[in-house]
Amino acid sequence: MKSPVQNQDDLRLIDRFKSGDAAAFEEIVLKHQDKIYNLCRHMLGNAHDAEDAAQDVFIKAYQGLHKFQPHASLYTWLYRIAVNTCIDYRRKPFFESIFKHTEEGKELVYDLPSDAPSPERLYQSKQIGLALRISLGKLSQKLRTVIILKEVEGLSYEEIAEVLDISLGTVKSRIARAREELLELMKEFREQK
Amino acid sequence: MKCRKTKLISACIDGELEGEEKTLFEAHLRGCLECSRRIEGIRATRTLFTNAERYKAPYGFSARVMAKAAEGETKRFSLFPLWVKFAEVAVVLAMIIVGVISGRFLMSSFMGQRTGTISSSFSLEIFEPTPPDSLGGAYLALLETKNEK
Numbered sequence: 001m002k003s004p005v006q007n008q009d010d011l012r013l014i015d016r017f018k019s020g021d022a023a024a025f026e027e028i029v030l031k032h033q034d035k036i037y038n039l040c041r042h043m044l045g046n047a048h049d050a051e052d053a054a055q056d057v058f059i060k061a062y063q064g065l066h067k068f069q070p071h072a073s074l075y076t077w078l079y080r081i082a083v084n085t086c087i088d089y090r091r092k093p094f095f096e097s098i099f100k101h102t103e104e105g106k107e108l109v110y111d112l113p114s115d116a117p118s119p120e121r122l123y124q125s126k127q128i129g130l131a132l133r134i135s136l137g138k139l140s141q142k143l144r145t146v147i148i149l150k151e152v153e154g155l156s157y158e159e160i161a162e163v164l165d166i167s168l169g170t171v172k173s174r175i176a177r178a179r180e181e182l183l184e185l186m187k188e189f190r191e192q193k
Numbered sequence: 194m195k196c197r198k199t200k201l202i203s204a205c206i207d208g209e210l211e212g213e214e215k216t217l218f219e220a221h222l223r224g225c226l227e228c229s230r231r232i233e234g235i236r237a238t239r240t241l242f243t244n245a246e247r248y249k250a251p252y253g254f255s256a257r258v259m260a261k262a263a264e265g266e267t268k269r270f271s272l273f274p275l276w277v278k279f280a281e282v283a284v285v286l287a288m289i290i291v292g293v294i295s296g297r298f299l300m301s302s303f304m305g306q307r308t309g310t311i312s313s314s315f316s317l318e319i320f321e322p323t324p325p326d327s328l329g330g331a332y333l334a335l336l337e338t339k340n341e342k
Contacts, residue, residue, distance in 0.1 A: 025262070029255040037250035051251055058258045059265065132241045151242035157207075176203035183234045 010074040017065055025065070029058050032075060035153065036082050042152050043086035043145070045133065053089045057082045072162065079153070079163040083145055135185035139178060146171065147178035196227045206235060 009031075016024035036057050041050040060081050068077060136144055149155045149163060160171045201218050204210050210218055222229050323329040 022259075022262075026255055026259050029258050033250035033254050033258075034247075037254065038248045041248040042245075047248075047251075050248070051254070054250065054254070055258050055261060059261055062258075062262045063265070128241060129245065132238070132245070151239060152245060172204065172209070175207075176200065179203050179206075179235045179238070180199075180231075182238055183231065186238055187234070 007073065007075070011070060014065060014068060014070070014074065025062055028061075028074070032078055033058070035075065036078055039079065039082050039148065039153055040086055042136075042148050043083070044089060045137070049089060053085050054082070056089075057085050060085065076159055076162045079149070079155070079159075080165070083149075083163060087141060087145075131186060131189040132182075135182055135189065138185055139181055143174055143178035143181060146174040147182065150175050196225055198225065198228055199231055202228060202232050202235060205232065206239070 010028070013024045013028050013031075017028070033054065037050060037054045040053040040057070041047065044050050044053055057078065061078060064081075068074070136147070139147065145164065146160060149160045155163065157168055157171050157175075160175075161168050164171070166174075198218065198221050201210065201214075205215070205218055205222075222232065323333060
């Protein structure tokens with residue numbers, strides 16, 4: 001399997017960290033925090049859990065970086081930690097994560113796009129976005145993870161295979177299945193409307 | 194019945210088909226309504242992902258991570274003189290053992306002194322006789338006077 005290219009900047013930062021420079025780790029965090037946070041946000045569905053999980057990812061990385069082997073790339077290693085952390089983190093079901101409990105009952109938690117042009121379009125995009133998130137939540141953990149890594153994070157088949165430690169063939173078949181299932185779930189959502 | 198070529202849709206979307214396989218599948222798409230609908234549907238769903246918001250880490254995220262990491266280091270450092278922790282536990286255990294042994298010793302010496310008096314401790318003789326100025330004493334005195342008459 002072709003391994004993702006190791007970034008030279010990352011290697012230098014890792015070397016600095018291993019020789020006792022803690023500031024190098026902050027540079028690693030700053031460089032990768034948006035990618036990791038975005039993945040956690042899509043995997044977990046809400047901002048609060050996503051921040052906690054993303055923090056845990058970097059704490060685990062901090063504790064394990066001394067054992068990091070340079071044949072793997074840092075960002076796929078971080079993605080792997082993030083995927084495992086999110087899987088462990090999801091004690092509550094995915095659907096629960098898009099609602100928060102208030103005194104009046106359950107309230108929908110959904111982040112409005114900041115540049116939404118009109119309330120009508122906002123409503124439509126909100127509905128479609130919500131449908132996608134609910135459909136994602138109905139996928140199995142394996143299919144959801146693989147489709148988020150592919151479509152949201154834009155990882156290649158090889159990178160996904162490295163992150164999840166599975167074969168390229170498995171990645172391809174899981175992505176194909178995830179797309180098929182999502183298509184059916186989105187269709188169901190449209191029919192219900 | 195589901196078209197058998199639908200399994201090639203995902204590979205086609207990701208540009209994984211090459212050469213003759215690609216040409217054949219593209220020709221198939223022109224004639225197969227099911228596959229062409231599916232590929233359009235999946236492409237539309239992919240557009241939703243493309244339009245999905247990319248979230249950025251909240252303000253101060255890295256500082257919070259570094260603070261947590263430093264906190265973890267401090268905790269680890271405090272565990273460094275491990276023998277001190279073991280010594281603390283050993284002292285507490287020694288105190289408990291000394292307490293138990295001395296307690297048993299005191300108990301056995303106390304029981305040795307009391308052995309002869311245990312049976313007598315069950316007797317009602319240990320109670321004081323009825324005081325004469327109490328109500329019971331007055332009642333007994335009245336009875337005695339009555340009997341004498």
